Amino acid sequence: MILLTIALRSVWKNRRRSLATLLSIAVGFTAINLFSGYIQDTYTGLRLTAIHYEGLGHVTLAKPGFFERGGVNPAKYIFSRDELQRLRRLVEEQPEVKLTTPSLGVSGLVSNGKISTIFLADGEEPESAAQLRALPSMDRTWQQDSLDPRQPSGGLVSSGLAALLGVEAGGAATLLSTTLDGQTNALDLDVLGTWDTGTSATNDKLLRLPLEYVQRLLDTEGASRLVVLLRDDASADAFRDRLQPILKQAGIEAEIRTWEELSVFYRQVKNLFDLIFLFLFSIVFIVVLMGIVNTLTMSVMERVREIGTLRAIGMRRSGVLRLFALEGGVLGLLGCLVGVVLTLLIGSIINGSQLSYTPPSSSSPVPLAVMILPMQMLTLVGLLSVVSMLAACVPARRAAQLEVVDALGHV
Amino acid sequence: MTLIKLERVTKDYRLGRTAVHALRGIDLSFARGEFAALWGPSGSGKSSLLNLIGLVDVPTSGELFLDGRNTAGLDDGERADLRNRQIGIVFQSFNLISVLTALENVMLPLTLAGTSSAVARRAALLRLGQVGLEAQANQRPDQLSGGQRQRVAIARALVTDPLVVIADEPTANLDAATGHQIIELMRSLNRSQSVTFVFSTHDPRLLDAVDRLIRLSDGVIVDKKEAAA
Ligand SMILES: Nc1ncnc2c1ncn2[C@@H]1O[C@H](COP(=O)(O)OP(=O)(O)OP(=O)(O)O)[C@@H](O)[C@H]1O
Numbered sequence: 170m171i172l173l174t175i176a177l178r179s180v181w182k183n184r185r186r187s188l189a190t191l192l193s194i195a196v197g198f199t200a201i202n203l204f205s206g207y208i209q210d211t212y213t214g215l216r217l218t219a220i221h222y223e224g225l226g227h228v229t230l231a232k233p234g235f236f237e238r239g240g241v242n243p244a245k246y247i248f249s250r251d252e253l254q255r256l257r258r259l260v261e262e263q264p265e266v267k268l269t270t271p272s273l274g275v276s277g278l279v280s281n282g283k284i285s286t287i288f289l290a291d292g293e294e295p296e297s298a299a300q301l302r303a304l305p306s307m308d309r310t311w312q313q314d315s316l317d318p319r320q321p322s323g324g325l326v327s328s329g330l331a332a333l334l335g336v337e338a339g340g341a342a343t344l345l346s347t348t349l350d351g352q353t354n355a356l357d358l359d360v361l362g363t364w365d366t367g368t369s370a371t372n373d374k375l376l377r378l379p380l381e382y383v384q385r386l387l388d389t390e391g392a393s394r395l396v397v398l399l400r401d402d403a404s405a406d407a408f409r410d411r412l413q414p415i416l417k418q419a420g421i422e423a424e425i426r427t428w429e430e431l432s433v434f435y436r437q438v439k440n441l442f443d444l445i446f447l448f449l450f451s452i453v454f455i456v457v458l459m460g461i462v463n464t465l466t467m468s469v470m471e472r473v474r475e476i477g478t479l480r481a482i483g484m485r486r487s488g489v490l491r492l493f494a495l496e497g498g499v500l501g502l503l504g505c506l507v508g509v510v511l512t513l514l515i516g517s518i519i520n521g522s523q524l525s526y527t528p529p530s531s532s533s534p535v536p537l538a539v540m541i542l543p544m545q546m547l548t549l550v551g552l553l554s555v556v557s558m559l560a561a562c563v564p565a566r567r568a569a570q571l572e573v574v575d576a577l578g579h580v
Numbered sequence: 581m582t583l584i585k586l587e588r589v590t591k592d593y594r595l596g597r598t599a600v601h602a603l604r605g606i607d608l609s610f611a612r613g614e615f616a617a618l619w620g621p622s623g624s625g626k627s628s629l630l631n632l633i634g635l636v637d638v639p640t641s642g643e644l645f646l647d648g649r650n651t652a653g654l655d656d657g658e659r660a661d662l663r664n665r666q667i668g669i670v671f672q673s674f675n676l677i678s679v680l681t682a683l684e685n686v687m688l689p690l691t692l693a694g695t696s697s698a699v700a701r702r703a704a705l706l707r708l709g710q711v712g713l714e715a716q717a718n719q720r721p722d723q724l725s726g727g728q729r730q731r732v733a734i735a736r737a738l739v740t741d742p743l744v745v746i747a748d749e750p751t752a753n754l755d756a757a758t759g760h761q762i763i764e765l766m767r768s769l770n771r772s773q774s775v776t777f778v779f780s781t782h783d784p785r786l787l788d789a790v791d792r793l794i795r796l797s798d799g800v801i802v803d804k805k806e807a808a809a
């Protein structure tokens with residue numbers, strides 16, 4: 170208690186120097202929090218985009234080998250109608266499951282009569298797919314047309330592709346592909362609308378078509394994938410691990426992938442941001458460490474006689490060590506508290522200013538926002554305070570090591 | 581009753597390759613309630629001797645007994661605890677902790693010993709009263725005069741009821757009149773509470789007050805004069 174009093178008052182006595190250290194800690198703390206608030210916001214956005222906007226759901230089931238080789242030989246990896254029905258019933262019995270929707274991929278050429286270009290398409294069940302694509306929460310909104318169950322030949326065209334072909338809603342095109350047996354097949358398509366895929370790599374290729382339309386095009390009654398949407402709080406990984414043995418027991422051969430495994434883009438972004446975060450964190454860590462060591466080294470040098478006096482009236486070496494460690498901890502804690510205020514302030518300014526920007530490889534601007542993460546901030550306060558305390562132990566040890574007579578003789 | 585006993589105590593300091601023999605075989609003892617002064621020219625070993633008695637430093641050879649207990653072989657922590665409970669130290673330049681108030685400075689030795697703050701506060705206020713500084717209890721050292729600071733230091737040295745209070749030239753940083761008052765204060769505390777004082781001084785005018793004068797020269801005791809009490 171008396172140690173804390175001395176530590177606090179010494180920090181206050183040297184307030185100029187303390188303030189400099191404290192502010193560098195505060196700025197570092199704020200930088201870490203704002204950046205991680207930003208990347209968490211981005212992760213959340215990307216997750217919702219992958220699950221709902223791109224329609225990956227939480228997990229996707231397909232025949233073993235489909236995810237690796239499904240593109241080369243699609244016929245081999247199709248669930249027949251009966252297989253699909255059984256699988257769907259089994260999955261929908263699971264308590265975490267909100268809905269399932271089958272999907273069947275196709276690729277080929279799309280033509281407007283004059284020019285042709287390649288397309289990639291997913292055939293989906295209009296009603297359940299629309300539910301999958303609807304957003305669960307209100308704080309993010311996007312406009313996305315859905316397929317119309319009353320229009321069996323109606324599809325959606327990605328905006329880049331629509332521009333390429335010069336078609337818009339109400340227009341028409343022809344799709345050319347090969348059936349699973351290898352016959353060339355062509356069907357007319359009514360363009361119901363266009364949408365932005367969000368990724369420049371796919372915005373000039375993708376189509377969304379009714380499942381039955383794709384089944385006609387490929388001449389099959391099955392589907393290649395079953396996409397599963399879980400309730401909000403359920404974990405995709407846990408569900409996958411739980412479902413695997415259930416499928417096995419039912420004698421159904423299927424592979425399960427989570428959205429994170431399927432979304433290469435999400436993983437790339439996350440890996441990059443996590444790396445930048447680590448880099449930033451290391452810098453702040455070093456700044457804090459050096460700031461504390463430096464400040465307390467000065468403090469110890471100025472207070473050699475005080476240390477001698479404390480020792481002469483009976484403070485043990487461990488007491489001296491604790492005193493200066495405490496001083497480091499106080500500086501660290503105060504720095505973090507100032508950092509909390511700064512984070513909240515700057516964070517609410519950023520969130521309130523409605524800024525938006527276009528991230529790399531994205532085809533449209535997204536709002537710039539930072540998440541305020543109380544638990545993480547609290548952890549960081551604790552962590553940096555402890556780090557400050559440990560850093561202070563370096564000069565504190567020197568202080569504790571002083572011989573009493575030498576320290577007293579010091580002027 | 582013998583409180584402190586030194587037997588054939590020597591103290592050498594190393595200065596590069598040569599050794600300085602600051603004390604060369606001191607035999608000396610103090611009884612409870614003594615008021616003794618070390619006197620001698622600069623460099624004669626007064627500070628060295630007081631540092632040994634105060635357990636602030638260790639002898640090069642010889643033995644030091646405190647209240648019958650041999651202090652040789654005590655580890656650093658035990659020496660700190662003994663300084664805390666049994667020794668009071670008054671410094672030439674007061675050495676108050678600048679961020680603590682007068683009262684907190686006086687409480688400090690008790691606080692370090694783990695005494696509850698209520699008890700420590702009561703004891704400290706009592707001691708501050710004895711040195712006439714009750715009114716200044718909540719002032720910081722930089723708000724006090726030199727004489728007042730030394731009084732706080734004396735109160736701090738007394739607060740644990742130590743066996744002995746050592747004071748190395750306690751008046752050297754004070755003007756003559758204030759210095760005299762400090763010696764008077766120590767003298768009266770010695771008389772009224774039988775606190776044992778051992779101090780060193782250059783100032784011949786202070787020597788009239790002492791019971792016992794120990795003259796040092798070049799690290800040896802040259803003259804022990806017992807004054808009439
Ligand atoms: N830390 C030290 N290192 C080396 N020599 C020292 C040290 N401390 C004291 N000495 C030497 O030991 C001898 C005795 O010194 P001491 O300080 O005990 O004398 P003193 O009587 O207190 O002198 P003064 O009246 O000047 O305070 C002196 O020669 C001094 O130079």
Ligand SMILES: [Mg+2]
Binds near residue numbers: 626628748
């Ligand atoms: Mg001296």
